[in-house]
Amino acid sequence: MSNSHLFMSAGWVTAPLNNGIGRYSGQLQRVVIKFCKTHGCSRGVREFVESNLIDFSRQNPGVAVYVKPRRHRAPTITAEYCNGERGYMHVSNMSRDEVYKWLSHQTTQSGREFCRYRKFWRTETPSIQGVWSPHTFRDPRLNLAEFPMVSTAPKDWFRFC
């Protein structure tokens, strides 16, 4: 963990509603693509809209795609997810392939806020034999011992040393 992660919330690897176990439902609900018809920085987005957008929309029928021409504005992609979160990214000066790649990236997201993973795995049963407790491997004779014990007590009674 580095210092840049100090103010990032910490969490565990989860999937919304056990997504992917039995069935998978895409979490991306809506995509809004804004671009300019004349500026050069929107060129890749314009090419994407011309040649790839129809295919993308057919491949992802669960995603509503909105295309908004905005005069003299930088191109952006806004993605809205089932949980209400919103992803927003600038795609200025990106090529057609890059825009397609980032849009596909947004499609596969769960919409959950970025967090620092406490572990890169998650399990409900971290230990098969059971987690350790102070009573593990404890000598049952200690239950009846009188404290303070004299120093002549059997050495194997002192488990914690």
Place this chain on the structure above:
Amino acid sequence: MSALQRVTQWQTFARTWHLFDARWQNPFECSSLIAKHLQGRHKPIYHPLNDCGDMVVAINTRHIALASDEWIKRVYFHHTGYPGGATWTLAWELHDKDPTMILKKAVYSAIKNNLQRRTTMQRLFLYPDDKIPDDILANITNQIRSPRPVPTPLPDPASEEFQSFPRIAPFPEDYVLK
């Protein structure tokens, strides 16, 4: 989290009360042992961010044993902050004033200096003799083994045990016993 998982966690992080008998023990040797239990470093679940330290009750601190001539050579320094406020106290003087202070300072030195140091020290209970309050004695469930064996003193010469001990040879007739 199910009820079982919750209770399992309570059990894992339950505090254990340890007893430590400081009679005839070198406080600077056993301080690291006590500090280890206070911080929970003896547990397999230890992590610096875990709150898994245990309670330690140290008894008989009046009867600690310092090595060699440390009673007169070891000096405790204190400065009040005012000019001329420095004092140097010998170990035997400090032990006269407070029989628990030497062991307490030794354990304090054994703990690394961080924000948890004072909190960790609050889990240490020190008693000059073997009298423990009943409410604290009722919590104790384990005893830390003292690192050094307690030597058995010679019996009183006037006692039955001393007199009945078999002799190799009797004293001469003209030998004057002190």
